[in-house]
Amino acid sequence: MRHTLILTLLSTTLFLAACGGNGGQPQPDPDPNPQPTPVGTPVGSPVSKVIGVAGGSLASVDGKITLEIPAGALTKDETVSIQEITNNAPGKFGKAFRLSPEGTTFAKPARITFTFTEEQLKGAPFEAMQVGYQKDGYWKAIKVVARDPAARTVTVETTHFSDWSPVPGAQLDPSMAHVKESGTVT
Numbered sequence: 001m002r003h004t005l006i007l008t009l010l011s012t013t014l015f016l017a018a019c020g021g022n023g024g025q026p027q028p029d030p031d032p033n034p035q036p037t038p039v040g041t042p043v044g045s046p047v048s049k050v051i052g053v054a055g056g057s058l059a060s061v062d063g064k065i066t067l068e069i070p071a072g073a074l075t076k077d078e079t080v081s082i083q084e085i086t087n088n089a090p091g092k093f094g095k096a097f098r099l100s101p102e103g104t105t106f107a108k109p110a111r112i113t114f115t116f117t118e119e120q121l122k123g124a125p126f127e128a129m130q131v132g133y134q135k136d137g138y139w140k141a142i143k144v145v146a147r148d149p150a151a152r153t154v155t156v157e158t159t160h161f162s163d164w165s166p167v168p169g170a171q172l173d174p175s176m177a178h179v180k181e182s183g184t185v186t
Helices: 002-019
Strands: 047-051 056-059 065-069 078-085 096-100 105-115 130-135 138-142 146-148 153-160 163-167
Touching: 047 056, 056 078, 065 078, 130 153, 138 163
Parallel strands: none
Antiparallel strands: 047 078, 056 065, 065 105, 078 096, 096 163, 105 153, 130 138, 130 163, 146 153
């Protein structure tokens, strides 16, 4: 019981810290000297679909990411693609994806949803899970996220395409360990 309480308090604290307590507005990066990372390289083949003014959706082959573009977000037909890439995001949590064509912007925000397995979430409090995108080599976390614990999904809105990845707000390493009462684990 005591361990559950401590983990619950830790998760709540991390969740509140991630939210920033400012109504979901973006916060400055906590690292005053963030470092750029290489752009991910393609893995496998992309999934593509023509989406136009009426809107539409597209998912990766494995269903780990779904893109929903609402009606009126695009002004003409676009061939939209989801391409898995090597994940160079801080924490390297799960798979990263390139949404293209790069430079596409939307008149209305599109929704990006990442889906996780229970196994993937071991060691990462779901309440702290975020989504980030890479711009000019730097990863930026989207602070306003919708989390659905039952479906194990995290959804964000965006008005642009770039490289995207789930970003854990906190991780335990190792993700699972057995500890005797009054014991420790490094």
